[in-house]
Amino acid sequence: MKTILLFIAAAITSLMVFRKVPESTTPRLISTTGSAELHVVPDLADLHFQVEVRSVNLALARQQQAKRATKLLAALRAAGVAEAELQSSQSQIRANYTNGSYQETGKVTFYQVSQSVSCTLHDIKKVPDVTAVAVAMGATGVQEAILRTSQLRKFRDEARAKAIHAAKEKAMALAKELGAKVGKSYSITEDADTELTPAWSNMNSINFQRTEMNGASFSDGTTPTFAPGTISISAKISVAFVLE
Numbered sequence: 001m002k003t004i005l006l007f008i009a010a011a012i013t014s015l016m017v018f019r020k021v022p023e024s025t026t027p028r029l030i031s032t033t034g035s036a037e038l039h040v041v042p043d044l045a046d047l048h049f050q051v052e053v054r055s056v057n058l059a060l061a062r063q064q065q066a067k068r069a070t071k072l073l074a075a076l077r078a079a080g081v082a083e084a085e086l087q088s089s090q091s092q093i094r095a096n097y098t099n100g101s102y103q104e105t106g107k108v109t110f111y112q113v114s115q116s117v118s119c120t121l122h123d124i125k126k127v128p129d130v131t132a133v134a135v136a137m138g139a140t141g142v143q144e145a146i147l148r149t150s151q152l153r154k155f156r157d158e159a160r161a162k163a164i165h166a167a168k169e170k171a172m173a174l175a176k177e178l179g180a181k182v183g184k185s186y187s188i189t190e191d192a193d194t195e196l197t198p199a200w201s202n203m204n205s206i207n208f209q210r211t212e213m214n215g216a217s218f219s220d221g222t223t224p225t226f227a228p229g230t231i232s233i234s235a236k237i238s239v240a241f242v243l244e
Contacts, residue, residue: 049116095111
């Protein structure tokens with residue numbers, strides 16, 4: 001029995017030693033990265049306002065804040081903002097316990113009632129006027145306008161196509177120097193940095209470029225200081241090609 005077991009063990013060992021290891025099926029590859037950036041004129045503007053009231057009387061603070069917010073919403077509707085593109089947050093109430101020297105006290109020094117209001121304009125030339133009206137109607141805070149395009153999908157697809165073309169051109173140039181040719185694509189990956197952020201955020205693929213606007217004026221006759229210029233939409237693609 002012992003002899004049989006030793007024979008079986010020897011046979012298994014022989015199979016392990018002489019078994020042919022399969023060759024790698026991965027072809028020879030060349031990997032490159034292509035990028036592209038488009039500059040387009042924005043046709044949408046997202047505006048953010050804050051309506052805040054402070055008072056030692058909570059009921060009065062809530063009443064005044066609600067009045068200002070109502071006037072602000074009415075003004076934005078009058079400016080042509082569609083109801084579907086007008087949004088207001090829930091009112092926030094905060095009790096403050098610090099005095100003028102920022103020291104904690106044992107009682108409430110004032111109540112802070114605040115609310116944010118956001119909207120989208122389809123005529124970005126109205127941004128300065130609408131902002132001025134918003135402040136006149138009670139907005140106590142104004143954030144920078146976020147400019148974007150209503151044809152985002154179209155321009156993103158165009159940027160991707162240009163980035164892929166750039167990656168292939170780079171691969172062909174490198175392969176030529178090595179006496180090789182570029183074959184079909186093996187893998188394609190889009191850089192995560194090219195993913196767009198939510199509409200209310202100004203990051204990554206959407207950036208501002210300022211230009212001058214001469215000879216224009218606002219409805220109140222003042223000279224404009226707001227020039228939207230263009231926004232950039234970029235794409236970055238990594239491609240691996242088979243070398244022939």
